[in-house]
Amino acid sequence: MMKTLFASFVLAAVSTCSATAFAAEPPVVAVEQKQFALLQKHCTDCHVGADAEAGFRVDDLPLQITDLKTAARWQKVLNSLNSGEMPPEGEPAIDKAAKANFLEHLANAMVDARSLLADQKGVITMRRLNRREYRNSLRELLGVEINVNDLPADTSASAFDTVGSNLYMSSTQFEQYLRLGREALNEAFDRQAALGVEKKVHFEAEEITPKVAKFIEYQVDARERAENWIKEVDAAVARPENAAVIEEIKAGPLGTHRDILYRNWKKIAGAPAPESFGFQTGENNADKALAASRPFHLPYHRYYMEQPAIETGAYLAASSEHPAVLDNATFNLLVPFNWPVGNYVVRFRIAATEHATPDRRFIEFGINPRTQQAISVHEVTGTMEEPQIIELPLTMTRANAERANRSLFLREKGTRDNWEQALRVAGMGRAENDGIGQKFALWVDWMEIERVPDADQPKPPGIAAIAQLPLDDKSAAPQAADLHAAFEQFAKEAFRGDLPSPQYVDQLVQVYQSYRDLGEKPSDALKETLAVVLASPMFLYHSEPSEAAEPRQLTDRELANRLSYFLWGSPADRELQSLADAGKLQDPKILDEQVTRLLDDPRSQDFVDAFAYQWLGLDRLDFFQVNLQHHPRFDNSTRQAACREIYETVGRLVAQNESLTDLLSSDYVVINAVLANYYGIEGVHGDHFRQVSLPPDSPRGGLLGMAAVHLMGSNGDTSNPVERGAWVLRKLLHDPPPPAPANVPQLARLAGKPLTTQQRLIAHQEEPQCASCHRKIDPIGFGLENFDAVGIWRTEDSYQALDDNGKPIKDGKVTWQIDPAGAFHNGPSFANYLELREKIAAQEDAFARGMTEALIQYALGRPIGFSDEPLIDDIVKQAREQKYAARSFVHALVQSKEFHSK
Template identity: 55%
Template sequence: MTVLPRLDSAAAMKLFFRCLGALALSLASVLATPANAPRVEMDQRHKVLFNDYCISCHGPKKQKGKFRVDQLDFGITTLENAERWQKILNELNAGEMPPEEAEQPPNAMKTDFLEELSQKMVAARRSLADRHGEITLRRLNRREYGNTLRALLGVDVDVTELPGDTGTGGYDTAGSNLFMSGNQFEQYLEIGHEALDEAFEWQAAASVQQKIHVEAEDTLKVIQQKYAERLDALERATRWAKAVDDAAARPENAAIVAELRKGAKNEAFFRRQWAKIPGAPAPEDYGFKTVENNADKANGALSYATKVGSGYMRPYQEAYLKMPHLDTGAYLTIQGNEVLTNENLTLSVPYSWKPIAGDYIFRVRVAATDQAPPERRFIEFGIHPRAGRVTSTHQVTGTMDHPQIIEIPVTLTRRNADDRVLFIREKGSNDDYLQARAKFGAGHAKNGIGPDFAIWVDWMELERIPNSRSGQAPALAVLGIPQDDHAKPSIAEVRAAVERFCVQAFRGVTPPQSYLDRLAGIYQMRLKAGDKHSEALKQTLAVILASPQFLYLAEPVQDDHRRPLTGPELATRLSYFLWGAPPDAALQALAEKGELLHPDVLAAQTDRLLNDPRSRGFTRPFVHQWLGLDRLDFFEFNRELHPRFDNSTKLAARQEVFETFEYLIRSGSSFRDLLKCDYVVVNPVLADYYGLPKVTSDAFQKVALPKDSPRGGLLGMAAVLAMGGNGERTSPVERGAWILRKLVDDPPPPAPANVPQIARLAGKVLTTRERLKAHQEEAQCASCHRKIDPFGLGMENFDAVGQWRTEDTYQVKDEHGKPVKGASKTWVIDASATLHKGPSFQNYFELRDIIASRSDNFARGFSKALIEYALGRSIGFRDEALADDMIARAKKNDLSIREFIHALVASNEFHSK
C-alpha cells in the first residue's frame, strides 16, 4: 500500500479538520426525560427481604460499608441510584450478602429478587442511555467505506486494516461507535490512494485480454515421476533391508549392525563400519549412493529402509499409478503421511505472463469417478494454497465418460495478482492435517490402500474478461482529463476535474471554492515535489476520499430542534440502509427533483433497491449482526469428532442463513418461516449434509422437506446450532440464551462476572441435564437458568455441528486433554422440559411449535433490531410505537419482511434528523 509523504499528510490533515469544522453539527445535550417516559421501579414486595435479612446491618442503627437499604429509592431513575442497586446485585450474585454466618433468605425469595433486579437494571441502563430519537453525526463504517469506494471507482480494496466499528456493542451503524482519530485519517489517505491505483490500472487495461491453459497431466508429471521414483526406492530399500537383516542375523555382525542402526555420523564412517562385515552387500549394488540418501543424519539406504520399508503408503502410490486416464489428466488425493500428494491441483501463472488486475473466469474440466461417494463429489476453489483462501465450493456432476466444465468467476486485484497460484482440491481434504490423516487412515483400514480416488481433472484455464466493469467508475468518468503521464492539463482544467470528482464523491454536494483552491494547491505542490501528473492527481483525489464530506453522513441542523430530511439526505439514508452504499444516479435524480419525498415514489424506490443485487449490502451485515453469527468464528471445531463439518460446510451453513432471509424478501413469504417451515434454502453441500435429495446446481435453492424433518427455520440450521456450543460439545445454556434473545424477545440479563463456579462438578460423570440441574440449586444461577435451560434442553437432539442424534456421551479428560479410563457415560437424549412460567414439551418438535406460536414476540424483536440498524442509534421507549406500527402493517401481509422495511422507511423517525 502506498504511504503518502508526511508533507502531504500534514497539509491534508489541516484541510481535513477545517472541513470538519465547517461540517460539524452542534450536538445537543441529552434531552430531559419526558414526563411520559416509563419509570423503572422495583416491586415494593422486595422490602420484606431487606427488612428481614439486610436492615440490621444496613439500616438506621448500623451502616456497614456506609450503605443503607431502609432509605433506598425503589425507582431506578438516576445514575446514582442505579449504581446503588448495581452494588446490591453484585453482592448477592457473588454470595457475599447476607454473610455466611447470618440468616439466609429462602432460595425462592432470593431467586425471584435477583431475576427482577437483573431485568430492571437492563431496563434502567436502556432508559438512562436513551437519546430520545437523536441521531448522532457519524462517519461511514468500514464496510460502507469499502462499498462507497467501489461505487465510485469500480474496484474492491482491502479495508480490514481500519478499526472495527462495534467497540461498544450494538450494530456497526451506531453513531456512538463511529468516531474519528488522526491515525484513522492517515489510514483513509492510504486506502484511498490504493483504491485510485487500482482504479487507474483497471481503466488503463480495460480492454486487455489474457488467457492461460494448463493440462492437469502436465502439471503433475513431476509429481508422478517422483511417485514412481519413490516406489522404486521402496522396492530397492525392501531388498536392502532384507540383506541387512540377513547380515545382522549372524552373531559376529550384531554389534556392528546395531551401531549402524543408530545412524552414521558421516559417509566415511558408514563405509568403514560396513566394510568390516564379511560378504556384506554394497549399497551401490541396490542403486543407492549414501551421499544422496544421507537425509536426517541417517545412514543412507539402511535408515531409509528402516523408516519406510513397511510400505504404509506404498499401496496408495501404486494404486495411483495404475489408475486409468493419467495420460490425459490427474486425480486429486487425500493428504497422508510420508507421501508426496496432489491434494492441491494448482494453476500457476508463469512469471513470463504478468497477470493484470481485472475480472477473470477460471474453468476446470472435471469428473467424479464411479467409486466416489456423494459427500466427496465436491471441489474447493481458491487463491494461494498455502494461505488456503478457499472462495467457493462446487459440486462435480460430470462422469468419466462425460466430464463437465465448471466456470468460476474470480477477481484478481493488484494485491492478490502477485500470488500467481489458483488451486482446486477435494472438499475438506486440506482443512486440517490431523483430519486429513484420519480420512486417509479410514480409507486404508477399509481397503488396505487408502481413500478411493474420487475426482479426476482434465485441464484448467484462466481467462481475463475485457471491459467487464465499463461504466462502473462514475467518479473517474466525470474527471474529463487524461490520467496518463503524457498529459499536461492546465491547473484550471485540473481544478474543474477535481470539482466534478468532488460532487460525485460528496453525493451531489458541491464543495466551497476555498476547498477547491486548497486541493488545486496540493496538486501543484506535488508537481513541484517532482511527481508526474498521474501521481499528483491521485494524491489530490486521495485527500477527497479522506475528507469529512466523503466520510460523514452529514445531516446538519441549525438548532437543537428536529427537522425533516431533504430529498438528497433521504436518498442517502435510504441507500446506506438498503445497500450500505451511496445512492445511484436514478435515486439521486429523484431526490434532487423532490420526487423522492412522495410516499408512492419512495415505496417504489424501496422495492427497487431491495430487488437489486446490491441489497446484499443490507441483508448480509444486518442478519450477521442481528443473529450474532460472528460466534461461528469464536472457536475451532473438533474435526476428529465432527469430520463432516469442514470449512466448506461451515461456509455453506453461514450462507444458508443469508440466502433464506433473502429468499423471504424476494418471494414475499411470511417472516414466520424463520421459526418453522416445510422447506430449506440450500446448495448441494448442505443438501448432502442434511441428507436431502441431490441438488443439481451450485446455487442455493428452495428444497422441500419430508414431513418428519427437524430442518426448516432458524432452529434447524447448522450455523445456528453450531454457535450453541464450543466446537466439540453442545451448550444448552448458549442455545437457550440465543433463543430468548433472538426468537422470543425475552433476553436474559448479562451473565454476572462475579458468580462463583460450581467447582464440585469438575470431573464428575454427569449427563447434560444433571449438570444443568446443579446450576439451579444456587439462587444467583437459578434466576437466569430456570428461563434459559429448558429451551436449550429441547435442542439437545442436535450435536455440536447441527447433526441429528439420539444419544450423547460425556468423557472426563485429564489436565492434558486425555480421556480418563472408565470415566465416561452414554445416555439416551431426553429433550423434554417445562418452560419457566410456560408450557411443557416432550421433544424438539413440540418446542419448535411453541416458539413458532410466539411470532408476535419474534416480530417485535426483529422490528427493534431493524430500527437500531437503520437509524444508527439505540432503541428507546419512544420507538415502541414505531415497532407497533411496523408489526401492524406487516401483519396485513402475513408478516412479510418487505412490509417491516416499508413501514420503517415511511415513518417520521426515518424522515427526521
C-alpha cells in the first residue's frame, strides 16, 4: 500500500525495470493505457487532429513523460479536469469514481515526473553558509553568539537549509555580513576586555512589602478624593449650562470616560481639576483615581499584607491586579547598566505555598518583562518550610545592553503570555477567592546574578590569531609585519585551514592603514579590517572547488569540513583538522570513530534540532497562535516544552543509538515536569527531559502521541484531520499526497451549517478532484481525532456554526462522539487510534526510506534523484541489519562514495 518515491514509476510504467537494471537505465514515468482510455472516451470528439479545439490534441499525447514539453501537456490535462473545465457543459459527465482514480494516478505520475526531470545526478551546487552555519562558525572562531535573524531565510517548503539552490547571495546581504561581522568582533573584543572581571548583585524580595503598605495608604486617600470628585463630575454633567460641552466630549474617541472629563474639567467647571488624589506625582492622576476606585484593588492589597511570610520574601500575584503602580506579579532584578558582557549565573530561592496546585508549581524566567517572552520555565518543588535554590546560566551580550533589557524577571507560568490571558487569570483568581484576587501559589525569598570567573578561559582561535596585536587604543600602534602575520593567521582560521594568498593579506594591511589614515582608532580600524575577512567568499562559502566535469573525490580537509558541518553545523575542530592534514581521515575505521566522536559531542545537538525541524516539517508550529481562551493550559511555556519533546526524543535515539522506529510507536516518552503535568503523568519532577515509561494502553509514545505534532495538525483552536492525515502520509509512511489542485471547493463554504467535522469532509469529497486525495488522507486524520488541537485526549467534539459576520448561529451547535475507526485506502482497517498507530508502526521500511532521503538532502546540500536510488537502498539495507539504529544511517551515508565526492 505504501509506495516509495519511485515505486509509482513501476506502477505507472508501460514497461518495468528489474532491480538490477535500476542503476543502468533511468525509470520510465508513464500514464497507464487503461487510464488513458478515459481521455479517449471523453475527449477525442474535440481534441484530435490538426484542427483540435484550443489547439490541444489527445490523439498524439505520449504516454511516457520523458521531457518538460510532454510533462506540461499532461499538467494541462490535470489542471483542466481538476478545475471542472472539462468535459464542457453539454457533454457527457465522467463517472465520479473513474475520474477520481484517473486524477489520483495522473497526479502521482506528475509528482514522479518532476522528481525525475529535476534529478541533478549527484551534482552539488556551490553554496554559502546558511544562517545557522554562519552563526556557529562565528561562535567557534570568536567565542560569541550573535542574532542572525535579519539574514534572509534559508529554508523552503521543498528543501533543507543546506541545499545550495536556496542559498543565494545579494549585495544587500554583503552589507549585512559586514555589519554582523563588526557586531561579532565588538562582542569578542568586549569579552576580552572584561576577562577576570567579577560582578554580583543580590536582592531580597521582601523589599517590596513597604511599597504595598504605602500603596494601600495611597488607595484609601485617593479613593475618598476620587469619590468626592466623581460626585462633582456627575453634578456638573447634570447642569443644563454644560450640555454643549458634554456633547462635545461625548463625540470624542473615548466618549464620557471620567479621565476625559478630568482633562476637560476647567472647560466644564470653570476651575482647574484637583492636582492630586494622594499619589506621589500629579501625572495621570485621573487614571490613578479611577484605578483606585475599582472595588478589587484595595481588598487585594490588604489580602497581600495578611500573608504570613511578607517580612522575609514576596508572593507572586496575578499580573493585572494593580497595573502601573505596584508589580509583584513579576519579581524584577535590575542588572547595573555598566556590567560587562560575559557568562553569568542566576540564582533564586523559591517555594510553593499551600495554594499551589500542580498547574501552578512552575516559574518563568526571562529578560525584560515588557517583551512578555520567557527564556525558560522551572518546576518549583521547594516548600515554605524548605525552599529550594534554582540556578541557571545566562549569557549577557551587547544586544541586551540597554538598561530596560537588563531587568531580569520571575513570574508564575502562564500568567502573562498576553494581556487578555492576564485578565482572564486575574478574573479567575477573584472568582475563586471571594472576589478578592488570586491566591498566592509562589513565594520568592531572594534573587541574585553573578558573573562566571573567566580569567583562565582559553582564547577562541580567531582571537588567539591576533593575540600579538593590541586590542585597545592605549598601546602603541602595531608594526606592518605584526599586522601581516596576524591577518594571515586570522584569515587562515576563518577560512577553515586554507591559507590566504600573500596578496590578499597585503590588501588587508592596506585596508587597516586606510582606516587609520581616516582617523579611526586602532581598535576600530582592526575590527573593520577583520570584518572584511568575515564577509569574504572564503568564509561565507563552503570551499569545495571543482573544475572537472565529472565528480571528484574530496580532499581530506574538505571531507573534514563537510563532516563537521553535517553533524555540528560548524567548522572542523583541531582533531579533525589534524587527521585531515595527516591524510588519515579517508581511512574507514578512523572515519567511523570520528562520526561517533562528533555525535557524542554536545555540538551534535545542532544537527538533531535542525534536521528534525526540517525533516518533520515543524515550521508549521510557527504558523499560528493557540486560542488560550479555549485551551488555557497550552501557554507559551507549555508550547516550548512540547516542541522540545520532539528534539529531545530524536536526540535520545541518536545519543543512545536506538531504533528510529521508536518514533512510530514506543512504550516511553521523553519529557520534563511541565509536559508530565500537561499529559497527566505522575511522578516526574525537574526541568530536564528524561525517559519515562508508559502503561500499555497509553496514547502517548512516538511522534503521534506528542502535543506538538497534533498542534501542527490544527489551526490553534480546532483539529484538522486533513493536515494530520497528510502529515502522516508525508513524514511517517513515505507516501506523500500530490499537491492540492487549484480551484477546489473550500470547507469555508460550510461555515453556516451545523455539521460534524466528518460530515464536512464527506461533503468536500463530493467532487472527484477532492476525493482522489482525501480518500487516502481523511481516514488517517479521523483516526487521530481523539487528540484535540493541542494534543489533549478527548472522546467528543463540538462545532458552532457561524453567520457571515462570524457570529454564532442560534441552534447552530452540534456535539458528537468521536469515532476514530476507519481503513487505509485500499488497505487494512483499524478500530481505534491504538490500532491505527500499530498499522503505521508496521511500515518501518517506508519510514526509514523517507528519513534516509531527507538525510541525504540535508548532508549533501542537494535534492535527491533517480541516481541516488542505489545509495538510498544501501543505507536502508545497512540500517535494517542494525534494527534501524539511529546512528547506522549516519555511518552508512558518511562512508558512501557520494559523501566523499564533489
